[in-house]
Amino acid sequence: MTTETAAETIYVFDFADGGMHMKDLLGGKGANLAEMTRLGLPVPPGFTITTEACRTYLKLGEIPEALMGEVGEHLLRVEQTMGRRLGDPADPLLLSVRSGGKFSMPGMMETILDVGLTDITVTGLAATSGDDRFAWDCYRRLISMYGATVEGVPHDLFERALAAHRRAAGV
Missing domain, CATH: 3.30.1490.20 (ATP-grasp fold, A domain)
Known part of the structure; x- marks a missing residue:
C-alpha cells in the first residue's frame, strides 16, 4: 500500500x-x-x-x-x-508514545507514558487529579522510561535510586 x-x-x-x-x-x-x-x-x-x-x-x-x-x-x-494542551501547566495533556512493527515482538518495542509532564506541568496534574503522590509517581516513571528507552540509561540505576530514597524515607 x-x-x-x-x-x-x-x-x-x-x-x-x-x-x-x-x-x-x-x-x-x-x-x-x-x-x-x-x-x-x-x-x-x-x-x-x-x-x-x-x-x-x-x-x-x-x-x-x-x-x-x-x-x-x-x-x-x-x-x-x-x-487539553500539551505543556499546559494547569491541566496538561499527557501522551503515550509507543513503537510497533507489523508483527508483535514482546520485549522489543518500548513505550513511554506520560509524555508532557515536566517540572511545571506535574503540579497541574497533581491539582487536577487531587493526588500529589500519583502525579509525582507518573513523572518519575516518565523520566525512568525516557532515560532507559531514549537515552540508554540502564533501568536498574533508576530502580536503585528509588530503593535508596524509599529506605531513607522509611517506606
Whole structure:
C-alpha cells in the first residue's frame, strides 16, 4: 500500500483514518487502534506515524521534511478533542508514545507514558487529579522510561535510586 498522493507522501494518520488493512503502513498497534476506533470502541484520540516515515528517515538520514508539520496538525486535533494542551501547566495533556512493527515482538518495542509532564506541568496534574503522590509517581516513571528507552540509561540505576530514597524515607 502506498501513502503517496500526486503531491506528497502522508506520514501521519489519525486513528480514525486507518484500519487493519493498513498494518504494513501503521504497524500492528497502529492498525489495531485504528480498527478499534473504526468499530466505535472507546479509544482515546491519537495518531500513528507510519512505517514510511521510518523508511524515509533511514534512507535520508534525517527526519522527512513534512513529518513535523503533520505531527503538529494531528497533535492539535488531539488537543482540541481532549480540551487539553500539551505543556499546559494547569491541566496538561499527557501522551503515550509507543513503537510497533507489523508483527508483535514482546520485549522489543518500548513505550513511554506520560509524555508532557515536566517540572511545571506535574503540579497541574497533581491539582487536577487531587493526588500529589500519583502525579509525582507518573513523572518519575516518565523520566525512568525516557532515560532507559531514549537515552540508554540502564533501568536498574533508576530502580536503585528509588530503593535508596524509599529506605531513607522509611517506606
